Amino acid sequence: MTEETPVAAETQESIAEALAKGKLKRVRRILRDLSAAETAELLEQLDEDQQQIVWDQIGDVEEPAILELLDPTLAERLQVNSDDNQLEALLDSEDETDISPIAIVREALEAGRFKRALKVFALLHPSQAAGLLESLPPGERSSIWSRLDSARAGQILVHLREEVAASLALEMSDAELLEAARQLDLDDLVDLIQALPFGPGRQLLLSMDVKKRQQLADMLSYPEDSAGGLMNIDHISVRADVKVGSVLRYLRLLEDLPDHTDKLMVVDRENRYQGVLRLSRLVTSMADELVRDVMDAEFKPLDVLMSSQEVARQFEDLDMLSAAVVSEDGVLLGRITVDDVMDSIRDDSERAIMGMAGLDDEADMFAPILTSTRRRSVWLGCNLITAFLAASVIGQFQGALEQIVALAVLMPVVASMGGIAGSQTLTLVIRGLALGQVDTGNLRVLLGKELGIGTLNGVLWALLVATVAIIWFGDLGIGWVIGLAILINLVCAVLAGLLIPLILRRFGIDPALAGSMVLMAVTDVVGFSSFLGLATLFLI
């Protein structure tokens, strides 16, 4: 302790007061104006609990200077107490009432304690770290990102949604990005380049060495959602005419096999695919057996242009862990592993659910408000068209509405019941189409069944709604008009739910995306026009 700077009594008092009220921000504001010596002195005057709390408010930058000035036992205690084990326990906990990693990181950042925030990231696996990073507002995200080392950044980068990955990659210098990219598997690198805007992506590609650049260019030539887009080229291939013993010796030379190696690929002299040799078979074979005799030649390879949906279905149907990818003429190009397939299944399902609300699953949850507004307005605009379509139908019946106000009160009921009934059929058919369980082969049976359900439910709810309407408005006529309209709308809704996805697909539009909006337009138009039309005919 080289100098003694007495801390003004009022500073001490205000700290104590802020602590008593739990106002940590004020504590930090006060601390910011103190010198290291003043802070050290202040710390020593506090009781143990207070010491720890105040210590947690001190930024990484100031820490060393203050530690030096502190009583050594106190310094040690503060450093030991702070974090690590406690942090690990917090992150491992599955208890939902505990403080979440998001809250831990954000509080740490707010307190200027970057070390603690970074420690959270260090304790997580890359994909978890990516998820956490996406959960932070952009400012905090960048400040963490700029402090991660390149190797770690690379691993995290491939797990981020495209938009987030692109924006964070662009925050890095060319050298950092190249360093991060160097750590990646080829398939991940391909994904990264595809996520980047054209310029920086090309830049990154060009900064690779010639061999890697050639491999990357090959892999980039396949569509992202094809087997070629999912494959990696880290497979190990052996020839059919060697002995198991030689294969084992060769593997021992490699020391470490690529992740997810459950089988070796067997190829001929021209690198044409012959079959696979499973490790589980390899370890149960005798050293003098030939690969040809223990390999599985029946195991079918995947065509490089096969769609990723089809790849996923094959993996699921055949319970595969990895599969070979071959060119049209049977040359082995690479392999696909189940972990990438699993990601692709998850992505597809997320895309479907987000797509139904007109959202992009690769978008950043914290994209700038203006960007998000613009994106979401597209879907609202489509909806407005269908809404005005419905309004114009209602507009045709202004005469009826003027005379019988009950029509205006009840008409949304007719439209909404149709919407729900239709969406049930729609959902069933969309799933059936996706699974290949609905096609022209059984469409008529399904149509019959759905019409039956539509009619039965139509009658059931027509009776109920009619009864309520009659009681409510004391008018028999309105009862049977609304009942009939509901029956008509439910039958039409079921029909629309069945046909819309088929028609959309014929036009190359994904029924999961546009289906429900088109359906809603149909059920609104049919619902309003049948109800108001019948009322005009019979009640006026």
Added chain:
Amino acid sequence: MTEETPVAAETQESIAEALAKGKLKRVRRILRDLSAAETAELLEQLDEDQQQIVWDQIGDVEEPAILELLDPTLAERLQVNSDDNQLEALLDSEDETDISPIAIVREALEAGRFKRALKVFALLHPSQAAGLLESLPPGERSSIWSRLDSARAGQILVHLREEVAASLALEMSDAELLEAARQLDLDDLVDLIQALPFGPGRQLLLSMDVKKRQQLADMLSYPEDSAGGLMNIDHISVRADVKVGSVLRYLRLLEDLPDHTDKLMVVDRENRYQGVLRLSRLVTSMADELVRDVMDAEFKPLDVLMSSQEVARQFEDLDMLSAAVVSEDGVLLGRITVDDVMDSIRDDSERAIMGMAGLDDEADMFAPILTSTRRRSVWLGCNLITAFLAASVIGQFQGALEQIVALAVLMPVVASMGGIAGSQTLTLVIRGLALGQVDTGNLRVLLGKELGIGTLNGVLWALLVATVAIIWFGDLGIGWVIGLAILINLVCAVLAGLLIPLILRRFGIDPALAGSMVLMAVTDVVGFSSFLGLATLFLI
């Protein structure tokens, strides 16, 4: 050819005519009335193409008798041509314009050609066969099912949706079901027993031998959606103090390893989990190394009571192929393989999408109409309540509606715009909650952002809709009333989209299921009441 029965000229003519018109049903009807000898003679009089077509219309039962009477070369040609290769090519084809397996099977069944239909099933993998079986109407499904052998039936059974599996299992005799069950892995058997109604399930359990029954009872004691429910007990465990060479010798004795064995489990004397020994490490290790030195002791086991969602997330995050399952005190109970995890991910995503429309993903697409009607009516009933809620809100403003009919025309626009804007936020928040990317740690940031988007979009669409309304009805007042109502509804919708899932979750209700219906109620009520309320205040 023992007898010559001249085929009547008119029969020949009508066959030729039916063939020319492509009316195969009529061909079959005519053939049914012919004797074997007449059919044989008829066949010999046709040209090659026609022969094949007519031959394909002949049922399995009649085939042998007719073949005997035919010219041997013709008989051979007909048998070679018929099916197999062509069938395989058809099934392999990815061309959507080709005839689908569903259509092939149904046509074959209709033509009474069971052999052909069964051949399709024989060419498919069990899970594909299960999908195809589900795509058939119940009658055809049963007739195929009764002709499958027990081993095959067992494999298919575990891939069927619960309802279909249960109904087909009940069609089998006890002996057949037991025979089919004998082929199954324990985890699949557990699933089957859980899918069966209590009586037959218990019956099946009791007919197993003592050891298996005990194992099954153990596994059945874990919740279906827990690690225990996903695990199998076919793992291979070794001790840490043996040499790699001994392990390899032991594996060779086993000859065949269980499917998806990528690692062996290392346990101590009390069967407590110590770590894993990867096959990829095993094959690269020297024979005299100890398991202890090459095993991965850091690889964390899964707790038997961990939820299946959490299991899936761990598999995805850590890219695992299999993982050990341990009891609370660390005893190794079994292992979970990635194929079961993948199924569980797919099931979850299907359940979510179907659930949003109030459908059960395990239900039979071709369940009896009455059953389906009853199930779907639940969702329609819930919707009716919200629809009447909206109607009652409108009912409060009958006075305004009587005076200004334009209100009735435009009010659905206000409600529907709110519904869409709200569902976008709702979808985003539900995903965020599921991924753990939204919690109290970042809720306020998200709230700010969503409110910003809601306000911006509100202003945008308010202006547009107001303009259209003013032009349509030539009234300034209605323009600014609808504009203001849309702004209010969009902001409320965004708020509701954010809060509803949080509130539902607090009450233990899955927001993915009930969220959109609750949201719709809110946006309808707010939309109608703000629009009609403002109109009452300012326009009347």
